[in-house]
Amino acid sequence: MLARLFAPRTTVHAHCDLPCGVYDPAQARIEAESVKGIMEKYASNDDPVFRTRALVIKEERAELVKHHLWVLWTDYFKPPHFEQYPHLHQLFNEATKLAGTAGAKGSVDVAKAEDLLSKIDEISKIFWETKQG
């Protein structure tokens, strides 16, 4: 993966903004794994203190998933990418919505976390395709 990080930038980066040009969907994925891990532990432990702490921490990790996805969507992806992948906007919107795990019912459902990981996987696949463009 290190090799890929150093791969030459495609032309859409020509006028890249400052920060650094380093993006990696792994950041969102690792936090989403964490969300899933928390849900699994929540399901198997009914101590109320544990469960409250789990929900507090899950809320934070989920917020980080959203943040990392938003940064990719705004800072990494450029107009030519959105032309090439017309569903990319919707994909990001669905992924960040899933990270927010709306309804109270769904919010400790491990399957929701797996859906989120799948979406991030789709984004990741597109991301690495654009890096190799």
Place this chain on the structure above:
Amino acid sequence: MLARLFAPRTTVHAHCDLPCGVYDPAQARIEAESVKGIMEKYASNDDPVFRTRALVIKEERAELVKHHLWVLWTDYFKPPHFEQYPHLHQLFNEATKLAGTAGAKGSVDVAKAEDLLSKIDEISKIFWETKQG
């Protein structure tokens, strides 16, 4: 504006996630006004300490503009909205990109801040239309 905040939610909110249902593009706009104000003061003061502080603070405010826009895009707007306003995804993407004010050249250009305010205005117009739907 208070009246509008208490206006009945449209049906797209039916399955609204927890937080509260309170969103307002004014949050992004106020921070963007701040970005513009900083750029104006930057332009008219060449004290180096002042200018460095201005850039530090502008970076923070711009980050907040992005955050507030991302929240609207992910948490407030629902699939029916994106169907009704097909350019909404792109509008948000352009607005958040402008908030990031990529290139070093543009980053203290007051006109860039005005472009950002116009985009937020467009978003705001759509937002209030959907509230009255």
Place this chain on the structure above:
Amino acid sequence: MLARLFAPRTTVHAHCDLPCGVYDPAQARIEAESVKGIMEKYASNDDPVFRTRALVIKEERAELVKHHLWVLWTDYFKPPHFEQYPHLHQLFNEATKLAGTAGAKGSVDVAKAEDLLSKIDEISKIFWETKQG
């Protein structure tokens, strides 16, 4: 409201500090609306996961109310304002205390959120008077 934001600054701003001169009590009000919205949803949903998430998020929004009020009190209001409105210090102190919603009993009481909104309204009224001074 945009018009008012661009209104000429009164003389107390003559030595205005850097940031930008853009302040707006709407920032505190929107977060306080959010606190109120959360309390309402809390009251009408007894799912424990939902309720814990509600309390976590409410704690954050309340913190933001406090922050926005503190910034107004410290950064916007200047000595002449405090002379003109002798109860302004106390008003801000009461408003931020309300945002902290001290006692466990009161902390999910919607009436407390309404008190908070009233205090912010009083501050807002004074704020806009000073802008038109």
Place this chain on the structure above:
Amino acid sequence: MLARLFAPRTTVHAHCDLPCGVYDPAQARIEAESVKGIMEKYASNDDPVFRTRALVIKEERAELVKHHLWVLWTDYFKPPHFEQYPHLHQLFNEATKLAGTAGAKGSVDVAKAEDLLSKIDEISKIFWETKQG
């Protein structure tokens, strides 16, 4: 100082809000020492990278001074304290304003940091008096 932290709470704490009842002006003071230390190093080093980093970090520490003072003002001090010390509101307002070190000219002036430390000292003195009440 540990002894004082464990001293019995005065009656104004009777309806103390949750968090913990632990407050200490040392938190504001330590950050203000840091602001002063940064200014001293800024004055004696004209490397531009060093100076920019100094200003970035000073901005953060100053923000923390403000935050710790705001928390004391809102969360620790209660109405009876403000009656007993009628200038306490103004003292806090002046201290937080100094922490913000408004004008560009003053913002790297070590004397400003010393003024800030004096104000915090005054607050600290009152604080410990109220603890022993």
Place this chain on the structure above:
Amino acid sequence: MLARLFAPRTTVHAHCDLPCGVYDPAQARIEAESVKGIMEKYASNDDPVFRTRALVIKEERAELVKHHLWVLWTDYFKPPHFEQYPHLHQLFNEATKLAGTAGAKGSVDVAKAEDLLSKIDEISKIFWETKQG
């Protein structure tokens, strides 16, 4: 304590990094007192809203304890210190682990907070010894 803060730096500081050279274990201790205070109040109040808020806030304060300890360990202590106090690495690691209060069972146990305070005390003792070196 003020006197000590201004005491001449020992030689290990010769190449001190920018920030300011101001460190004080009191920052970690005050947050740890707060964690202990919260646990005590948690133990004596079984209102579920109160308890959830207590856990949310405790999580934040514990995170701050960790942060202040990490900063001391990385930014204040230098190689000669670690040679002089060979158990210092482990001491910090144990203290930060305690601040994280791993297992659900232990996480509202006041004794755990007291252990944490003892560890911070040990660190504090070493810290002040190195200042006087």
Place this chain on the structure above:
Amino acid sequence: MLARLFAPRTTVHAHCDLPCGVYDPAQARIEAESVKGIMEKYASNDDPVFRTRALVIKEERAELVKHHLWVLWTDYFKPPHFEQYPHLHQLFNEATKLAGTAGAKGSVDVAKAEDLLSKIDEISKIFWETKQG
């Protein structure tokens, strides 16, 4: 890498604390790549606005490197690991110190960022060994 994330935990995790058990040194590495990228861009662009923004952003990313390393050191690694890798404490201390890139002179030196990446690589190697233990 996904495979490895799901590999069975070694026994030292038996009493694993809540959060989730998901750790990955990639988080520190990605931020460190970012620090390096910023330094490279800094070196090749002498626009003062660009350079100030670069330093502001680098300071943030470096702080994140430190944070991710501290979390690994405190939350992931357990006493048996430190016995097995006696230099692990020092390795983390050196890596976080490098992330802080003390002196003004070194702080925009790309070689320093490469040293940091090497240290993170060493940590990463140990991390994955302990996962496969």
